[in-house]
Amino acid sequence: MNLLSVQDLQTHFIFRDIDHQLREAKALNKVNLTLNSGQVLGIVGETGAGKSLTAQSICGLLRPPAKIVGGSVTFQGRELLTLSEDEINTIRGAEIAMVVQNPRSSLDPLTQIGAQLVRLHQTHTGGPLAGSRKKALDMMQAVGIPDPEGRFTAWPHELSGGMAQRVLIAMALINEPKLLIADEPTTGLDVTVQAQILDLLNELVARFDMGCMIITHDLGIVAHYCDQVAVMFAGEIVEQGPTREVFLTPAHPYTQQLLAATPERLQLGVKSQLGGQPPDLFNLPTGCLSQDRCTLATEKCGAPPPLIEISKGHLARCHFVKPAEKGRSKSNE
Amino acid sequence: MTGRSPSNLWTMARLGNRIRGISRLSPTATAGVIIILLFGVLALFSDMFMPHDPVSSFTDRILQPPSAQHWFGTDGNGMDVFSRVIYGAKFGFGIAIPAVIIAVLIGVPVGLIAGYRGGLLDEVLMRIFDGLRVFPSIILALAVVAATGQSLLNVVLVLGFLDSPVFARLVRSEVLALRSSIFVESAIAAGNPTWRILFLHLLPNSIQGAMAQTAVRAAWAVRISATLAFLGVGIQAPTPEWGAMIRQGAEFMVSGQWWVAIFPGIALILLVFGLNLFGDGIQDILDPRRRVSK
Structure with a gap:
């Protein structure tokens, strides 16, 4: 049993704006985390x-106005x-x-x-x-x-x-x-x-x-x-895994971009800064949330990406990630 | 704490420095403290200072002007005005202090809860208190004391209740600013129940302004209670209360026996003045922005 297990946690900011319109900022969407002693x-x-x-x-x-609208924390x-x-x-x-x-x-x-x-x-x-x-x-x-x-x-x-x-x-x-x-x-x-x-x-x-x-x-x-x-x-965990593995072989394109943007790597001339903006929380795109700033994005990113287990304990939420070992995939592709 | 003598000496030296520092910081507060202490001593040890019984009449010496025997003269009943003025200090403090304590005991918790909870509860409580403040306090106090019965206790209770909005407002405004501060959030995150957050964390941090107001509100209570007695509500005539004495003396003013009303009037003004000086001085000390730079 994990010490802490967060499943599909969703927290939204729900409030009325000055025109009394009900607005909802989807600040946390499907957070999945596990942590052991x-x-x-x-x-x-x-x-x-x-x-x-x-x-x-x-x-x-x-x-x-912050409110948990779904998921569980055990x-x-x-x-x-x-x-x-x-x-x-x-x-x-x-x-x-x-x-x-x-x-x-x-x-x-x-x-x-x-x-x-x-x-x-x-x-x-x-x-x-x-x-x-x-x-x-x-x-x-x-x-x-x-x-x-x-x-x-x-x-x-x-x-x-x-x-x-x-x-x-x-x-x-x-x-x-x-x-x-x-x-x-x-x-x-x-x-x-x-x-x-x-x-x-x-x-x-x-x-x-x-x-x-x-x-x-x-x-x-x-x-x-x-x-x-x-x-x-x-508001999504796009990748979780053992630090060494994630840093050496980042699976999610966002993680790759993030790591490439560290000053040390910039000096080595490997990659440039992260471009673009995070999505508007009031108006999230359907499908993958990082599609706007992702270099790999294709039309299949319009569908919500599955959470894929790459190796034991290393998960990423992307269409392009392939499970390294056979089976164990939660993908429905 | 263990009582080590060097540390006690050190504390006393520090206390001495503190007092000197305050008196230099605010001469107004110091003057106020001196006046209040003077009246405080008179009130506590009035027996030692009164040459005569304040309520026994010398039937042969009615309305005598100030003399060596009766320093402030005698009133229409032949009672010694000097003794009565000294005894009156007891009523000044005896009404003002409990009234302010009641006001604090009602106002501060209401302010804490209204400010912390906010929302509808805050609105309702504050509107009730606004309602209290709409009426001129004298009229309201007059009406309530007249309705509930003429007693000292009623005067104290009514004044305390009428004054509680002042403290509620002061504390509430502080709590509004404090409730989203990081240390309060930390206290919540540390699993403190609400009452602990209110009384252990918010109360000490928000009470400062209210405490600075106590002296000013005590002055208000002295003034209003004297006014009530002057109007014949609450405390009745032969009682040596300053307001009642001024009322008694008022009728002799036109016939030239000024001493009956003037001396209790001066005492009343001095005490109210002292309390106000002290209150203003305290506010100057606590609020660096109000300090006059020298």
């Missing part, structure tokens, strides 16, 4: 591809989308934890960081206060905050960005979650700190045997830190 999954894609929205949908953090065999607010509150922060970008504004400005850690532990785990305090200090130690005793009474504004991100990771991990979702955990941090934080995340994932989902724009981070990678485009 001890794995790090990187989700990459351009801005607006739905990376953060996927994370928020999984945790039930959507606010109107976590440890339990369906999350039908849970009530009270039930999901016992999972959020306890079994599924999130680390977001902007670490400094994610902390309550009027509470000392030690107290924030203790509160969070009390909310989900409970027990005597002294135990929570000990746990908080242990976690601060574990995420590499120097002098945890001294920093226990520090205020959020006294922390640097890197320290604040460490505090957030400590807060995320204090209840020993099974799944950690890191939404651009290193945006706004310089490269040295970025490497420290990601090394730390990797180490903690191994130590606590969690599943970890890292959302990022940075393909370098994915190549370096993730076991699995999922490429998103226009």
Whole structure:
């Protein structure tokens, strides 16, 4: 059983515009993901591809006008989308934890960081206060905050960005979650700190045997830190697979274009920038969503592309992908 | 926290610095604090300062002008005006403080919930409070106290209730800005139930403006309660309340016995002035944009 399994998740923004016309932006279309304990999954894609929205949908953090209109999210065999607010509150922060970008504004400005850690532990785990305090200090130690005793009474504004991100990771991990979702955990941090934080995340994932989902724009981070990678485009996962395999033999044309557009390859003169625009979410094309900017597109792309398993655990959503081994194909071509 | 003496000394030194810093930052607030403290001491320890019983009459010394024996003179019942003015401070604080506390206890939670939930609930609550504010507060207070019965408790309750929209509005506007901030979203993502988000995260972050208003609203409560007593609603005549005393003295003003009304009037003005100074000063300190650069 997978730790987390997302099936055909669809999230739309449904609202009335100024003319009171009902409009629907199809922000997530058929997201399929799986994640196991001890794995790090990187989700990459351009801005607006739905990376953060996927994370928020999984945790039930959507606010109107965003609405989940279809699909399922199972976590440890339990369906999350039908849970009530009270039930999901016992999972959020306890079994599924999130680390977001902007670490400094994610902390309550009027509470000392030690107290924030203790509160969070009390909310989900409970027990005597002294135990929570000990746990908080242990976690601060574990995420590499120097002098945890001294920093226990520090205020959020006294922390640097890197320290604040460490505090957030400590807060995320204090209840020993099974799944950690890191939404651009290193945006706004310089490269040295970025490497420290990601090394730390990797180490903690191994130590606590969690599943970890890292959302990022940075393909370098994915190549370096993730076991699995999922490429998103226009609210779809177009390709998911083991990082090495996806990077060396990208199956989906969009992934190929994306990888070709990295600065290193540009310098080698291999390929140029990505052209075109993502499709209009209010008015999606029928069939393949990337047909407008795909060099391979033919008239058969007007039909929805099937999700094809190329090899074990490596899937892509494209008409032109051929399953390497016989059988196992979900294609209906 | 463990009480280590060096850290205690350090804290005290820091507190001293803080007080000095505030008094330099806002001389207005300091002046206000001094006036309020003065009246506070008078109210708390009035027995020590009153030369006579405020409600016993010297039947042989009716309407005497200020003298060495009766500093502020005597009123129409032969009661010592000085003692009565001092005793009146008890009513000033005794009405204003509970009224503001009630206003905060009603207004702040309503503002928190209305601001956080939004939508229809927000609309309904805010329209009810707007409705309260449409009526001139004196008229409404008069009507309610007259209808519910003449007692000090009723005056306090009515003033507290009438003043709660001020706090609700202030807190609501802060919460509206805070509810979509990242730390609140993080708190939701960490699995906090709504009441924890409201009272542990939003309340401390949104209460600042409301707290700065408490002194100004206390001044309002002192003024309105005195007005009610002057109009003969709530507190009745022989009680040494400033508004009631001014009313009693008013009829003697035309016949030249000015001291009966003037002295409680001065006390009333001073206390309201002090509270307002303090309130304004606090707002200046809390809002750097209002600070005058020197």
